[in-house]
Amino acid sequence: MKPDSQQKQFQDNGVIYLPQLINKRWQQRLIAAIENDIKNPGPHYHGYKIDGGGNFHGNMRLWEHDAEFKDYCFNSQLPALAAKLMNSKQISLFYDQLFVKEPGTNAPTRWHNDQPYWSVRGWDVMSFWVALDPTTIETGALEFVKGSHKWDQWFQPEPFAVGGDEYETNSDYVKMRDIDAERDQLEMLSWDMQPGDVVAFHGLTVHGARGNSSPKLRRRGYTVRYCGDDARYYAGAGTNEDLRNPTLKQGETLFSQQYPKVWPQK
Numbered sequence: 420m421k422p423d424s425q426q427k428q429f430q431d432n433g434v435i436y437l438p439q440l441i442n443k444r445w446q447q448r449l450i451a452a453i454e455n456d457i458k459n460p461g462p463h464y465h466g467y468k469i470d471g472g473g474n475f476h477g478n479m480r481l482w483e484h485d486a487e488f489k490d491y492c493f494n495s496q497l498p499a500l501a502a503k504l505m506n507s508k509q510i511s512l513f514y515d516q517l518f519v520k521e522p523g524t525n526a527p528t529r530w531h532n533d534q535p536y537w538s539v540r541g542w543d544v545m546s547f548w549v550a551l552d553p554t555t556i557e558t559g560a561l562e563f564v565k566g567s568h569k570w571d572q573w574f575q576p577e578p579f580a581v582g583g584d585e586y587e588t589n590s591d592y593v594k595m596r597d598i599d600a601e602r603d604q605l606e607m608l609s610w611d612m613q614p615g616d617v618v619a620f621h622g623l624t625v626h627g628a629r630g631n632s633s634p635k636l637r638r639r640g641y642t643v644r645y646c647g648d649d650a651r652y653y654a655g656a657g658t659n660e661d662l663r664n665p666t667l668k669q670g671e672t673l674f675s676q677q678y679p680k681v682w683p684q685k
């Protein structure tokens with residue numbers, strides 16, 4: 420696919436599938452870093468408590484404590500691709516996040532859009548989720564509602580895990596729609612993925628995933644989030660306190676130690 424048609428697809432649909440974007444060497448390095456984090460979780464670990472069996476390991480801001488994740492966030496092809504897809508001159512790294520559903524983890528990833536959880540406003544906000552295992556709907560491939568980034572609906576954040584922290588109500592947000600009930604009227608997008616395949620999606624695109632019903636296969640997914648030219652800091656109600664920045668003021672550009680500039684590269 421030509422770069423300009425990638426950009427159009429991303430802007431029109433709110434998500435794009437990029438098969439085999441991440442090479443074997445990066446995959447091996449990410450896998451080693453993931454296994455390390457599972458054994459010795461970094462400080463933002465938030466393993467999701469779930470009903471039923473299995474284990475759902477979650478962590479974020481990993482790059483701040485692990486040189487391998489940092490190298491990938493800063494020096495892989497992702498910052499340049501973020502600049503292209505968002506048509507932005509400069510890119511800041513917002514944060515990275517790990518989602519590992521072990522075999523037999525029935526916990527779904529609830530339907531949501533990301534940006535209401537995040538301390539950032541603007542249109543130029545996106546994520547890259549890379550699969551590190553063969554991934555299908557049955558093992559928890561992400562599903563996206565095509566075009567939902569243009570609904571202009573900011574859904575009130577709710578905890579991912581059973582008994583997880585509640586989010587403050589934001590009066591500008593609306594209650595999440597029942598996407599499963601609306602499926603027939605919506606266009607859903609999802610891909611069977613191989614290790615190294617990536618889905619890139621806008622910060623307002625509605626997405627979710629089923630649990631991992633395989634008795635054998637793991638589902639390791641690792642996401643990096645980037646912001647472009649119009650992104651500004653916002654620490655309003657409903658945003659995740661773990662992502663806020665103690666020094667930035669509302670409306671400032673993000674560039675800071677916590678949200679470093681990664682494009683153009685130095």
Ligand SMILES: O=C(O)CCC(=O)C(=O)O
Pocket residue numbers: 516518528533546548559561626628640642
């Ligand atoms: O991997 C998952 O289950 C959730 C991923 C997700 O929601 C995200 O990266 O924004």
